[in-house]
Amino acid sequence: MSDSFTREISNRICSHMNEDHADAVLLYAQKFGSYSNSTAAKMLSIDAQGMNLTVEVSGESLPIRIEFDHTLKDAEDAHHTLIDMLKLARTQK
Template sequence: MSEIITSAVSDRICNHMNKDHADAVLTYAQYFGKRDDANAAEMLALDEAGMDLNITVNEQLEKLRIPFPQVLTNPKDAHTVLVDMMNKAKGETAAAE
């Protein structure tokens, strides 16, 4: 039986992302959430299907749901998918420059 994304796993990943990869969380909001107007983002939770963010737009907090490109089957998938999403966003934004 594969592990699922429990609330403890979600909390651990979110804490890590917010502390060490805040720029990536903002990129997820701007690129995948199509919110170029966001100037800050915080990962609140994630599950097998996507992530929930708080974004700041014009000093106002808004919630944003970003679906993953595939369903996660275990916690390790979260790392792989988040890195792949970041690489996609970086690659496409770099190509546009």
């Protein structure tokens, strides 16, 4: 984990996403993680290069890694990137 993404920052982002934006985490898994048939997802960690999730597919829990399109600078960059990814995912069919 880079200096800009301490365990505390990762935990804070993951907690927020899982508690307040579970639908977005699922959409990330479906659109960027190639698990269109997933029924639930949880963000486990985030770092400057990507995020680690678990997804539920047919009753099985699977780990996935979603890489970002750029190296994140800090938590604010993560915030904007996750929003941009959500907007993009919502436009994809």
